[in-house]
Amino acid sequence: MGNVLIVAEHLHGKFPKTTLVAFAAGKKLAGLAGGKAVAAVVGQGVDALATEAAEYGVDVVQVDGAPFAHYVADAYTAAVAEVAKQKGADTIVATATAVGKDLLPRVAARLGAGMASDVTGIEDATTFKRLMWAGNVIATVKLEGTPRVVSVRGTAFDAAAKGGKGTVEKVSVAPGPNDTRTQFVEFAETKSDRPVLTEASIVCSGGRGLKNGENFTTYLEPLCDALGAAMGASRAAVDAGFVPNDLQVGQTGKVVAPQLYIAVGISGAIQHLAGMKDSKVIVAINKDEEAPIFQISDYGLVADLFKAVPELTEEVKKLKHA
């Protein structure tokens, strides 16, 4: 007992960094509970992924078959809940990605489990820290009874490194009639050569100050490319239709914690700060010197962004070529 089941999310035959975070959190929890960490790799034709998961020093359960060709909450719930039962898992853990957020509450409901979502700290095997009210309050919560379901914030834990060799076991799960109703139609992936927002070491985000979507292309994108940064946006910019919602950084968007975060034309509403205030270094560029973003920035530049950003892009290019 004390076993921990890690849901190993994958995309295009790879484990994104967020999944490696789940491995690390799951192994930590297994250590605290004195149990084993087991990873569930669910999909179709996922032999290579199952083998790779085992290289992180966890035992792997592979659930492979046509119902799992694409992620859908109902069928995946059937798979994860079944593996959790078979493996006597006390805790089920995944990272709070779009998939993790969609899947884990459903798993918790199926197992009648208490759930802590988007946790930023593990105190012991049953006690976790998580943020509430847009990051204004840190709550310490204890999950009573077993099993427990926990989703972890991708930026709050280090990614696991390879090491050790676990076993791989294939388990077949046949989802029931209630588990196969959702039909996957398509995934329209945003194509970008820039790093993934939640994994980038530098993020440049734009706000309403950029005035329109074209200005993201004209001003912010060249800066991102010069820095090798991911591009983000404030909710205000998303609301105004400047950029797609998957760029949104904040309470209800993505949470990032890069080495360097540059906020351009962002006033600094609490909802935005909730998504980026754990960044190592924060830079704000805003023409309003009273903007709240300056209260949390390490370096602030009061300037017209339409002048400062191209200048910054040029200076960065000079530095890189020096």
Place this chain on the structure above:
Amino acid sequence: MKILVTVKRVPDPETVIKIAADGAGIVQDNVKWVINPFDEIAIEEALRIKEKVAGTEVVLVSIGQKTSQEQLRTGLAMGADRAILVVSEQAIEPLAVARVLAKIVEQEKPDLVVMGKQAIDDDSNCAGQMLAELLGWPQATFASKVELAGDQKSAKVTREVDGGLETVNVPLPAIVTADLRLNEPRYASLPGIMKARKKELKEIPVADLGVDVAPKVKIVKLETPPKRTGGRKVASVQELVKVLHEEAKVI
């Protein structure tokens, strides 16, 4: 068709949140209470379906103290037909919320349940998914577009996921949870507000539903996170690049 929409009373997003002296909750004096913004989007979506599909009834449901009447009245003023308030003095956690909602669904038999993707107070993002599981219904969370089939037997839903947009088809009845870009909620009109006063708002004590709402998640303590303090202003782009390179060493 019948659409059930969930409504939660939450502090206005602009509220400065302070932890109460007893450490068990937040200071509630001078807090302005509103409909959870994502629930407002959910109401709007239901109303848009009602405008397209003749004979649609939109029923709101909230769980909370009697004061949640205020938010339900606002939803009725936006155009919903009637409301149910499950009265609970204690705040209950997502799984208990889902169990209560499952009971209401059993009574009301809606074809579609539209919810906000998360409440902006406890930020759990759980209740919709849990309700879908308890009912054995499909779920389409984080919706940015909902297209009902002509026969109203299924919905094609576009979802905001990591790295793009996903489309799923769900047969009804189903749960849809609303993301930011699904729509722009309307304001209640003055005639709407007048009409809302006469619309049915039924109260049900939570105990009458016979649902297990015992907590499995115990709050041990609440703390204010350490404040990040501002640094300094730089005078020029050149100085900024210099400090980022030489002092912070991040570029």
